[in-house]
Amino acid sequence: MKDQVQEAIERIRPALQMDGGDISLVDVDEAQGIVRVALMGACVGCGMSSMTLQLGVERTIKEMVPAVKEVVSI
DSSP states (O other), rough: OHHHHHHHHHHHHHHHHHTTTTEEEEEEEETEEEEEEEEETTTTTTTTTHIIEEEEIIIIHHOOOOOOOOEEOO
C-alpha cells in the first residue's frame, strides 16, 4: 500500500512544484487507512493548502489507492 501511495504522490508532485510547493509522504497506517503527508515550500502557510490537500492530494490518492480513508497533513 505504501508503494501505491508513493506512486500517487509522484503523480501529484509536479503540479505542486509548479507553484513553488512540494509534498512528502510521512507515514501510511494501513490498518486505519490513514496517510500522513507533509506539505512543503510555498504550500506551508498558504491559505489554499487545505483545499489542495482535500481536492487534489486526497482525491488523487483515494482514486489510486481505494483502501485509503483519509489523508492528513502534519
